[in-house]
Amino acid sequence: MKAINFSQHAMEQLFDRGTSKNEVEQTIREGEVLPAKKGRCAFRKNFPFQAVWKGKYYEIKQVLPIVIEESERWVVVTVYVFFIGGKL
DSSP states (O other): OOEEEEOHHHHHHHHHHTOOHHHHHHHHHHSEEEEOGGGOEEEEEEEEEEEEETTEEEEEEEEEEEEEEOSSEEEEEEEEEEEEOOOO
């Protein structure tokens, strides 16, 4: 398995977007692979959440890192997080 490295931008976004380095690594290793712009790859994985994020309850957290594949490693350039299944 390739090493996973994080850009400075990706590291700065983890907390603000509500995910962790561990969840991103798990997403890359176990998630669905999707094409992304500029020849990059995206990985997608849903995690049970069942908690409140920014004042609203959500059932699922979807983590979507955007990565550059190099011969020996994956470089995470940014991370998106989507919260799904909220209750009103």
